[in-house]
Structure formats: C-alpha cells, structure tokens
Amino acid sequence: MIIKQDSDLKPRRSILVYAYGNPGRQDDGLGNRMVDALTPWLREQGFDHVSVDSNFQLNIEDADNIRDKDVVVFVDASIEDIEDFRLDVVEPSEGRSEFTMHAASPAFILALCIKLYNKHPETYLLQIKGYEWEFEERLSDEATRNLDSALSFLKERIRSDKFKS
Known part of the structure; x- marks a missing residue:
C-alpha cells in the first residue's frame, strides 16, 4: 500500500462562484x-x-473580491440564443458594460483587477438561459430545468477542477 505524503498532494485552487x-x-x-x-x-x-x-x-469593488482567487466563475441569467447554459472564458476589457444591463461586466471587473492588483484569475461566465423577466420572485419552469443542468455541470467542474473545455 502506498500512502501519499502531503507534499504529493496537489493543492486545491481557490475558486469563487459569483452570481449576480x-x-x-x-x-x-x-x-x-x-x-x-x-x-x-x-x-x-x-x-x-x-x-x-x-x-x-457587479460593481468596481468586485475587482478586489476576485484578486486573491485562482478561478472565478461569474453566473448570470441570459436572454441570448443559447440552449440551456453556456460557459465562456472571460477576457479582460476596459469597456464598462458590454451588452449588459448591469453596472459593470465580468470583463471589466477582470480588467480592473489586473490593472489595480496585477492579478489575473482564470475567469469564466456561466450564462443560464432565462425566459421570464416580470416582477415576481419565482423562476419559470424552463429556467428551473436550465438551472438544474447548469448546477450539475458546475458541480462536476468544481469536483474535477477542470473548467476549460
């Protein structure tokens, strides 16, 4: 029987799942x-x-929240023409709000993190397809199914520590 020493174990990367x-x-x-x-x-x-x-x-202060992470996964609802969910790599961009109604985009937060702290965490955007946007605190049935699929996907990525396709 082989017993692994602490030095043989790969340290786990620090991951932040940030939803908005x-x-x-x-x-x-x-x-x-x-x-x-x-x-x-x-x-x-x-x-x-x-x-x-x-x-x-997202707000500019979030650049500070991501600076000490190895991996950041932003999670947001999407009106885009996607199946049920999609994971994309986020590239830094100085554009404050890229095709989003939110105050700042993940790309802007990443760019700010790099500029202010010289840190560049591996960053992704997990978009989950949504359908209904009225003032009500419940998800549509279709969105709930998409959430379940995206949740299973994200759990597997966290478990395996493999986010890139």
Whole structure:
C-alpha cells in the first residue's frame, strides 16, 4: 500500500462562484438561485477552497473580491440564443458594460483587477438561459430545468477542477 505524503498532494485552487441578478425579476435571479443551491453541496463535500457570493449587479469593488482567487466563475441569467447554459472564458476589457444591463461586466471587473492588483484569475461566465423577466420572485419552469443542468455541470467542474473545455 502506498500512502501519499502531503507534499504529493496537489493543492486545491481557490475558486469563487459569483452570481449576480435580481431575484425579484423572475429568471433574472438564476445566478442567485445557483448560489443558493450550490452552498449546501459545497459544505457537504468539504470544499472549503470554494467560496460563493451574489449581488444584484457587479460593481468596481468586485475587482478586489476576485484578486486573491485562482478561478472565478461569474453566473448570470441570459436572454441570448443559447440552449440551456453556456460557459465562456472571460477576457479582460476596459469597456464598462458590454451588452449588459448591469453596472459593470465580468470583463471589466477582470480588467480592473489586473490593472489595480496585477492579478489575473482564470475567469469564466456561466450564462443560464432565462425566459421570464416580470416582477415576481419565482423562476419559470424552463429556467428551473436550465438551472438544474447548469448546477450539475458546475458541480462536476468544481469536483474535477477542470473548467476549460
């Protein structure tokens, strides 16, 4: 029997899952619901290297929140023509709000993090397809199915520590 020494174990990367959206606008709350569903699973798994956060929108202060992370996964609802969800690599961009109603885009937050702290975490945007956007605190049935699929996908990525396709 071979016993692994601590020095043989690969250290886990620090991961932040950061959701944003308005849970009072139906499917716009998909990201927030992702964090709600992911949090107990992370505790059960003992994944203390993964932290979660959520807010109504991204703000410039979030550059500070991501600076000490190895991997950042932003999660947001999407009106784009995608199947159920999509994971994209985020490239830094100085454009404050790229085709989003939020105050700042993930690309802008990443660019700010690089500029202010000289840190460049591996960064992704997980978009979950939404359908309904009225003032109501419930997800549409279709969005709930998409959330379940995206949650399973994200759990597997966290478990394997492989985010790139």
